[in-house]
Amino acid sequence: MRLEAISWERLTDALADRVTRTEAADGGPWPRVAVDGAPAAHGDALAQRLADALRLRGRSVLVVATAGFLRPASLRYEFGRQDVGAYYDGWTDVGALWREVFNPLDAGGSGRVLPDLWDPATDRATRSPYVPLPPGGVLVVHGPLLLGHWFPFDLTVHLRLSPAALARRTERDQQWTLPAFARYEAEVCPAESADVVVRADDPRHPAWNGGVTP
Template identity: 50%
Template sequence: MRVRAITPEKLAGELADAVDGMRRRWLRVAVDGAAAAGTAGFADGLVEPLRVRGREVVRVRMDGYVRPASLRFEHGRDDPDSFYESWFDLAGLRREVLDPLADDGTGQVLPALWDAATDRSPRLDRVRLPERGVVLVDGPLLLGAGLPFDRTVHLWLPGASLARHTPEPERWTLPAFDRYHAEVAPERLADHVIRVDRPGHPAVVDA
């Protein structure tokens, strides 16, 4: 394993080039990692480099694909096993975002299915993604579940770094990420692994 330092700008360009080099009608890209790893900001930072390369982008956040509160909190509000097993609506993500971007799909995606704050559907319209378009999905626990992504990025906060960067109100999720790394090993599944324990100074983990 080799770890190489890289600037955020160069990293975004490298990843955009890797995605742009793929030849499919549409592309489905995952940015996987804990919230403390900054997946949302990282995915947002890929939008403009992809658009410069002629790729229209739709952003989807897993915060918009949580399950209703009655299911998320069935075993309490801070149960790590519930967070790992049933917090996110992966079936909904596949149905509303990923399957429509299969080569024989409609190209129409739903940016969000559920609003956790109101605990109801946000009733958004579907967005039609033009051919060569990219959907960027960010959030935790995206790998190892059989979701049909075409390119995957894992933002890695190793060991104690994850605990150190996780805010106190979210530390109850840490056992879920321990389980994820033990059972799924996302750093081995992802196409790109980026070490992000030094904010502003990412490092690419090359196999």
């Protein structure tokens, strides 16, 4: 894959322009965008930048973090607090994301999305109110290990870190998660399946594939 250097500002503008030209594959009025990447890649920052750029273009945007849809601690830590297999496919409540985020945005759906469900800090339900996303509004979902669940995204962005950069930029108390990302690379191949790939090894100098994979 050939990548070219780009600034975060130009990247954000290019993504926002692409989203404004993107229609939902199911014919509904709500385009759905994924920003996928390990926590060390800071996909939350790119998701927020993209949301701001889309709002400047007159689009309503709802940003949803998968961190707001973690399962209760009793389920996440059933096999220990540092179980790699559980982190890989058992921490995120995939069913809740389908039910509360994606299904309401199906063609003919209500457009009422739950922005978060569970607070991992308090290990309690957030009790957040539903948010109505008007027709033409854009859903931006960000989080790690996001691809491979068959979520109905219309545009997928993967923030790629080399194994060395991922290890270097991951907090010490989170180093145990690294095998999960190695498994993700092997099984999901996010750099091949995503529409847009952004290399973020050096956060000051990103590079991207321009949305086209040779």
